[in-house]
Amino acid sequence: MSGYGISESQLTDLLRSIDGPSAMTKDEADQVLDQVYRQAGFRRSDAGRPMRVRSSTSPEIHHELMLIDRPTPVEAPAPPMIEAVDLVTRDGRTVARYAPTDGQGRRRSLGRRLLLTAAVIAVLGAPFGVFRYTLDRPARAVFDLQSTDRPDVPHTTSEPDLNGQRRAGDEERSSYPYVVPQPPAGYVPELLVATGADLVKVGADNGAGVSDRLEAGQNVVRAFDDLGAGVVVERIGADGRRTISWLDGAAERPVLSDAILHDVGYAGSPYAVVETGDVDRAAGRHRRLEWIGLADLERTPLLALGEGQEILSASASGGLIAVALGNGECGELRFVTTDGDELSIETDNGECSAPDHADVTNVALSPEGDAVAYTTVTYRPDGQEAGTELNVLDLATGNVYFRRRIGESGHGITSLTYDGDRVAYVLQSPDGETVAAVARASAGPREGPLQAPPEIEHIRGIDQLSGVSFARVPINW
């Protein structure tokens, strides 16, 4: 069997070979039953023997009754209550304070937070500040809506009803802190291409052809979907100043100026990953990577760059952010969460001191955050540049399951995006020409009767290219 090849019938045979009978022992079954009663809040001693009674109306029918107490109510902790809500402007001034109550003098619980926020935004228009909540007790696990990983929060998928259907309101019982928006069934991610002049959408249906030019204004150099049908764009004005804006359908909202937009992620609400500081100077100081909530414009630092360090590329998925970081000699991959925790994930891009080390140059996470695509510049043993390789690494197993050369010596990748199945990138040749291409980064033979498309296809009809990104949900703004 080759390293990456396995047919479905082989796989089926192999897996079915391990499916043997498995049963609980009598003791185990008894222990589990004890556990069942305890977990359900019943006392097993009261369950006792079933009692048979004969129906007076239908003597042939026996009713079997269980002597079971009603479930013992479990004392649920009361949710944190809001003492006060302050509306704070960006320069730190408190312009309004109120203590929300439910009309009968009782304070609101934290669960009302988003409703209150939405209500105030509806009254005041676009958010011009942030809401600061004073609670009657610490409540990090509930309050910190930006965290991806919250082991303290119980997570339960709602149970189906007797027909296997979920009921309305079940989502509230599920304590998933947030759910990253999913595309509709059958949606194949479209490609957003920033041309430096405008924004173009390349549909999946018409292959490599241009399907639509979006009215995102002029001078768009980067654009990412906001996972809610809108887009976030970075423009460079005639004066050379960078501005980041959120086009969400209702309006264009300014997000930040003098910053580079690297990606847009989602952690309860959409956020942008931005590079701030002296971003337009070669030896810019105080550069750092931050994430900024698009709804409340709250900024959180992720990485502060040291002397000589630069951010080559960054990509977000859920609460995970992958960063390609350069230090003047080598490029490396780093992973941080929106909590600010740094994760140690090793990639095999070699030792920087070795003459044939490989430099990471670009990075793109899959929408599910379970795989990462990255490009490396590879070198020959004599230290001469050999070319650019595209790699896809499965984060759960550490396997690089896709690797192929996509550029020759002197070529550069200026933008990279990954939809979990295909990688798109902008390739710049030594003479400055740019071309966008889509590579299918799948492992093994494709399933089904479909004719496999060419492994790499170039997008035609767009002259200038500065950035590409897959729209994870359809854009309809």
Next chain:
Amino acid sequence: MPTSATPPLPPVSFEAIYKAHHDAVFSFLMRHTNNHRDRSLDLTAEVFAQALVKHTAGADVTQALLVTMARRRLIDEIRKIERRARKHLLLVSQDPGHDPAIRVEETDAVRRTLAKLSPLHQYLLIARFMEDRDVPALAADLGRSDHAVRSLLRRAKAAFAEAYSASMEVVS
């Protein structure tokens, strides 16, 4: 004219339901947890605890319902493990206890290979290739798109083939 009404079925005791179906639920969970006995016993208890509450509320607890509940519990468990893993190191073997130098039978090799995969990949491979669940059903289970599930399946297959091939090379 007299009408013949269907007599109501007698209520079934919870213990009878438990005895009739615990092996089916337990086997399902054992298969999906790669024979992890303790985890399967715990999950079985959780499923029946939920079923007990439904039963006392008057619901008809069938084996199909129990297996569906077991599947939901299992997916919750996988998500929990993934969230924990994401917080720490991701690229560690899921099963460091095995000595790869030991000669194994093929079925053991398959089990060991599965144990090296992430819980999500294990779930997908078993549900797709042992239980013949199709991609839309898996997408509904996991709350993901068909497209995402196809990508995950491709990666799961590649990961399995890679790990299995390495395992068999050790044996040979």
